[in-house]
Amino acid sequence: MDRRDFIKISGAGALTLAATGCKPGKTTGDCNLPGQMEYRINPAIGDKVSLLGFGCMRWPMIDKDGVQVIDQDAVNEMVDYAMEHGVNYFDTSPAYLQGQSEKAAGIALSRHPRDSYFIATKLSNFGDFNKEASLKMYRDSFEQLRTDYFDYYLLHAIGRGGVEAFNERYVNNGPLDFVKTEREKGRIRNLGFSFHGTREMFDYFLQLHDNGGIHWDFCQIQMNYKDWTHADPKRNVNADYLYVELDKREIPIVIMEPLLGGRLANVPDGIARQMKEREPDKSLASWAFRFCGSFPRVLCILSGMASMDPLLDNIDTFTHFKPLSDEELDFLERMAKWMEEYPIVNCNYCNYCMPCPWGVDIPGIFRHYNDSVTEGRYPQTHQQADYKKLKRAYLVSYDRAVETIRQADHCISCRDCIAHCPQGISIPRELRRISRYIESLKQDTL
Amino acid sequence: MMLRKLRITFGILFFAGITLLLLDFTGALHCWLGWMARIQFLPAVMALNVAVIAALVLISLIFGRIYCSVICPLGIFQDCIAHMGAASKRRHNNNKPYSWSPEKRWLRYIVWGLFVAALVIGIHAFVALLAPYSAWGRIVQNLFQPITLLGNNLLAAIAERTGSYAFYSREVWIHSLPTFVIAAVTLTVLIVLAWRGGRTYCNTVCPVGTTLSFFSRFAMFRPVIDADKCRNCKKCEHDCKASCINIAEHKIDYSRCVDCFNCLEDCQFDALKYRFAWGCGSTDKKADTPQPEGQNARRAFITGAALAAGSIALSAQEKKTDGGLAVLLDKKAPEREVPITPPGTKSVKDFYSRCTACQLCVATCPNNVLRPSASLEHLMQPEMSYERGYCRPECTRCSEVCPSGAITQITREEKTRYHVGLAHINRELCVAENGTHCGNCARHCPAAAIEMVHTGEDENQRPVINENLCIGCGACENLCPVRPLSAITVTGRHNHLNEN
Numbered sequence: 038m039d040r041r042d043f044i045k046i047s048g049a050g051a052l053t054l055a056a057t058g059c060k061p062g063k064t065t066g067d068c069n070l071p072g073q074m075e076y077r078i079n080p081a082i083g084d085k086v087s088l089l090g091f092g093c094m095r096w097p098m099i100d101k102d103g104v105q106v107i108d109q110d111a112v113n114e115m116v117d118y119a120m121e122h123g124v125n126y127f128d129t130s131p132a133y134l135q136g137q138s139e140k141a142a143g144i145a146l147s148r149h150p151r152d153s154y155f156i157a158t159k160l161s162n163f164g165d166f167n168k169e170a171s172l173k174m175y176r177d178s179f180e181q182l183r184t185d186y187f188d189y190y191l192l193h194a195i196g197r198g199g200v201e202a203f204n205e206r207y208v209n210n211g212p213l214d215f216v217k218t219e220r221e222k223g224r225i226r227n228l229g230f231s232f233h234g235t236r237e238m239f240d241y242f243l244q245l246h247d248n249g250g251i252h253w254d255f256c257q258i259q260m261n262y263k264d265w266t267h268a269d270p271k272r273n274v275n276a277d278y279l280y281v282e283l284d285k286r287e288i289p290i291v292i293m294e295p296l297l298g299g300r301l302a303n304v305p306d307g308i309a310r311q312m313k314e315r316e317p318d319k320s321l322a323s324w325a326f327r328f329c330g331s332f333p334r335v336l337c338i339l340s341g342m343a344s345m346d347p348l349l350d351n352i353d354t355f356t357h358f359k360p361l362s363d364e365e366l367d368f369l370e371r372m373a374k375w376m377e378e379y380p381i382v383n384c385n386y387c388n389y390c391m392p393c394p395w396g397v398d399i400p401g402i403f404r405h406y407n408d409s410v411t412e413g414r415y416p417q418t419h420q421q422a423d424y425k426k427l428k429r430a431y432l433v434s435y436d437r438a439v440e441t442i443r444q445a446d447h448c449i450s451c452r453d454c455i456a457h458c459p460q461g462i463s464i465p466r467e468l469r470r471i472s473r474y475i476e477s478l479k480q481d482t483l
Numbered sequence: 484m485m486l487r488k489l490r491i492t493f494g495i496l497f498f499a500g501i502t503l504l505l506l507d508f509t510g511a512l513h514c515w516l517g518w519m520a521r522i523q524f525l526p527a528v529m530a531l532n533v534a535v536i537a538a539l540v541l542i543s544l545i546f547g548r549i550y551c552s553v554i555c556p557l558g559i560f561q562d563c564i565a566h567m568g569a570a571s572k573r574r575h576n577n578n579k580p581y582s583w584s585p586e587k588r589w590l591r592y593i594v595w596g597l598f599v600a601a602l603v604i605g606i607h608a609f610v611a612l613l614a615p616y617s618a619w620g621r622i623v624q625n626l627f628q629p630i631t632l633l634g635n636n637l638l639a640a641i642a643e644r645t646g647s648y649a650f651y652s653r654e655v656w657i658h659s660l661p662t663f664v665i666a667a668v669t670l671t672v673l674i675v676l677a678w679r680g681g682r683t684y685c686n687t688v689c690p691v692g693t694t695l696s697f698f699s700r701f702a703m704f705r706p707v708i709d710a711d712k713c714r715n716c717k718k719c720e721h722d723c724k725a726s727c728i729n730i731a732e733h734k735i736d737y738s739r740c741v742d743c744f745n746c747l748e749d750c751q752f753d754a755l756k757y758r759f760a761w762g763c764g765s766t767d768k769k770a771d772t773p774q775p776e777g778q779n780a781r782r783a784f785i786t787g788a789a790l791a792a793g794s795i796a797l798s799a800q801e802k803k804t805d806g807g808l809a810v811l812l813d814k815k816a817p818e819r820e821v822p823i824t825p826p827g828t829k830s831v832k833d834f835y836s837r838c839t840a841c842q843l844c845v846a847t848c849p850n851n852v853l854r855p856s857a858s859l860e861h862l863m864q865p866e867m868s869y870e871r872g873y874c875r876p877e878c879t880r881c882s883e884v885c886p887s888g889a890i891t892q893i894t895r896e897e898k899t900r901y902h903v904g905l906a907h908i909n910r911e912l913c914v915a916e917n918g919t920h921c922g923n924c925a926r927h928c929p930a931a932a933i934e935m936v937h938t939g940e941d942e943n944q945r946p947v948i949n950e951n952l953c954i955g956c957g958a959c960e961n962l963c964p965v966r967p968l969s970a971i972t973v974t975g976r977h978n979h980l981n982e983n
Contacts, residue, residue, distance in 0.1 A: 136804040388806035395964045396811040433648045442811055449921040449964045480877045
């Protein structure tokens with residue numbers, strides 16, 4: 038099913054709804070006044086959630102004695118500004134930013150009344166599947182976030198490694214039963230999961246929902262105009278499938294990676310030009326957000342904002358929220374197809390693979406490579422007219438972006454990272470590809 | 484007078500050119516200025532560059548020690564210092580910065596004899612210590628290049644902010660502590676000597692100066708004092724930084740005169756002329772007791788402490804949270820039984836017998852591979868090591884710049900013929916031995932000399948080295964994940980030109 042058809046069938050095109058006023062049972066933001074933050078209602082529980090959610094995975098960092106720590110002052114300022122402008126959903130995890138994210142969120146949020154925001158955090162038991170360790174992680178989150186309940190609680194990044202991995206992390210040792218009880222006790226208001234994996238696994242989790250094994254109050258999926266029908270077929274599921282299945286079951290949807298780690302805010306030049314022709318004064322990122330917001334079952338769209346600039350831009354997008362027209366959806370579909378042509382790595386720079394035990398700066402390498410490709414700083418053959426200039430630009434910027442001893446040629450292919458990658462990227466293979474490319478640049482054999 | 488201005492102009496051009504050549508880390512200046520290094524006396528001797536040697540001897544025979552005032556960077560450097568020293572002395576010493584002093588002949592010829600003996604026997608540290616071009620190269624590479632690199636890195640930081648690729652950052656590091664210290668001592672001693680006595684070093688210590696003096700004393704053209712016109716004002720004598728004008732006897736020691744032509748301008752009575760004077764005039768033969776000039780300090784050899792060969796393999800860090808970078812220990816150099824010398828050298832022995840330790844190759848190596856040796860045997864002469872990079876297959880820069888023929892010029896294709904080293908695997912350190920999927924050495928070997936094979940009964944693939952293919956470039960050692968001591972290391976081969 039393509040997006041257009043879907044919206045027609047559901048009869049819930051946001052434009053239509055906005056005009057018809059509040060309707061229970063739908064999450065669409067139909068209680069909004071113009072010029073205000075777009076809100077969506079979680080039908081089961083009545084939460085009025087801002088469509089823009091603050092992702093706490095990409096916060097501003099500063100260097101303190103050689104260690105990267107969160108810039109708490111900047112975080113406070115951003116959180117205050119966001120809340121002033123109606124943002125009320127904050128998504129974090131004990132694993133984010135080397136474990137610093139929850140604490141910083143707790144400090145910033147606790148300066149506001151508890152009922153003025155929703156907290157989402159996760160059971161991120163990646164390393165240790167022991168029940169005690171999992172429960173400790175759960176309890177620590179309360180302390181870090183300075184609260185006695187979680188509005189939204191997620192089983193973090195399930196789906197990879199099959200049913201077995203899921204059972205090992207959550208079922209066999211009992212953490213799943215534990216969080217279910219916690220929900221009954223009211224300490225978890227909504228229980229859900231964030232998903233990365235194959236269609237079979239997604240079906241499995243929804244089956245659990247259908248047969249009464251566990252009721253999912255919400256679900257967090259990766260969705261954007263690229264992944265809608267052009268997700269990597271071997272590793273991810275097209276978002277249109279995920280959306281439709283959740284919508285069928287009326288499960289509210291939280292969107293992660295609406296920008297693909299910023300890649301959709303930094304699209305190749307040709308695509309950027311076409312976007313600007315259509316919306317000269319809107320950011321490239323606004324297209325990606327408007328895409329996700331055009332679907333009525335979407336409760337909240339997470340955006341990781343590392344500085345005031347994206348925050349200001351996002352507030353602008355979501356306070357004058359304008360869903361996409363059919364024609365615009367078609368346009369994005371064409372752009373997504375075009376993007377597939379670029380030899381970029383599908384990395385969203387989430388840092389889940391890090392730290393690489395051998396010191397390789399995986400996201401740094403991918404980011405430099407992808408940026409070079411999308412910005413055209415990317416020699417393709419030594420016969421190119423501007424080959425020398427491009428080569429110098431590529432190699433100099435590579436050394437600037439990634440320390441020499443952390444570059445791609447230091448990857449030993451131990452494959453430890455693969456299991457951690459939510460995008461299922463074959464990281465060692467991609468690093469080898471980039472390493473070979475750089476080698477051919479250095480030796481002029483391209 | 485024209486002559487002095489010419490001397491100063493050309494002197495500045497040569498001095499700036501050679502110094503820039505020694506500072507240049509980009510390799511861009513070499514094609515313009517490389518010849519300036521090749522016409523230096525000692526490198527020309529080492530390279531058996533007969534044309535250059537003959538030309539320099541001929542110039543000395545015709546015009547005197549022009550070489551010392553124009554071509555030798557160390558001489559011009561001392562002129563600059565002496566200029567300042569003399570200015571200060573003029574203020575305090577009644578306008579008489581210098582005065583005639585007899586030749587310190589014993590010291591001069593003993594040093595020269597020792598130098599020649601060292602050259603023949605092969606005590607190259609002593610040769611490099613005294614040779615003027617080597618001394619200047621050492622000073623520039625060790626003491627001045629880091630400063631220019633820091634300046635470059637500042638520009639690189641600015642360029643990075645403005646999105647320019649005009650400048651790129653370079654690592655600043657002390658390549659070898661002993662050589663660094665010797666360079667600092669050399670510079671200090673030279674400054675003190677030049678400040679106090681002008682060309683003391685050139686006329687008492689410098690073996691090249693002494694060699695050229697054998698010819699310059701018979702020079703066709705030379706400054707000659709016309710005793711009839713001379714009023715014995717001694718203005719020239721007090722202005723002679725070589726202390727070689729003896730007005731009392733109206734004689735000039737042409738073995739020490741460096742043709743600076745300062746005296747010609749000093750004389751108000753037209754008594755001094757630079758003219759054709761073949762066979763007439765004489766050098767002063769009066770001997771004097773040699774005076775020590777504090778040169779002993781320069782002989783203080785300091786050898787670096789041997790690196791503690793800690794062999795702690797990095798244990799892979801366990802992942803608990805997202806992000807961050809694993810701590811990486813700095814690589815340590817293994818002990819290499821035979822030093823590794825660059826491709827283009829015929830053999831280790833040949834290399835070390837020709838190298839003048841001018842540090843030009845060290846200054847230009849873009850991969851941080853070359854550095855002065857800290858061993859007593861080859862002190863200050865370069866060797867290769869792979870903690871910071873490896874000898875990249877496309878790079879032939881050291882072979883292009885070497886002025887002494889120690890590294891002969893090679894092309895990228897010819898480079899593969901030079902098997903300068905051989906890799907060895909320390910199986911106790913190798914991570915592939917205990918089942919970690921690695922093979923990084925095999926993947927990056929440009930000679931395809933390393934393969935991953937099953938050797939034991941287990942499933943593990945281990946690296947093996949084909950000793951016939953290994954060229955010793957160090958890619959494996961540099962990219963080996965084991966730190967601080969790599970599990971695969973390279974040692975030199977004595978004779979490394981593979982004629983196949």
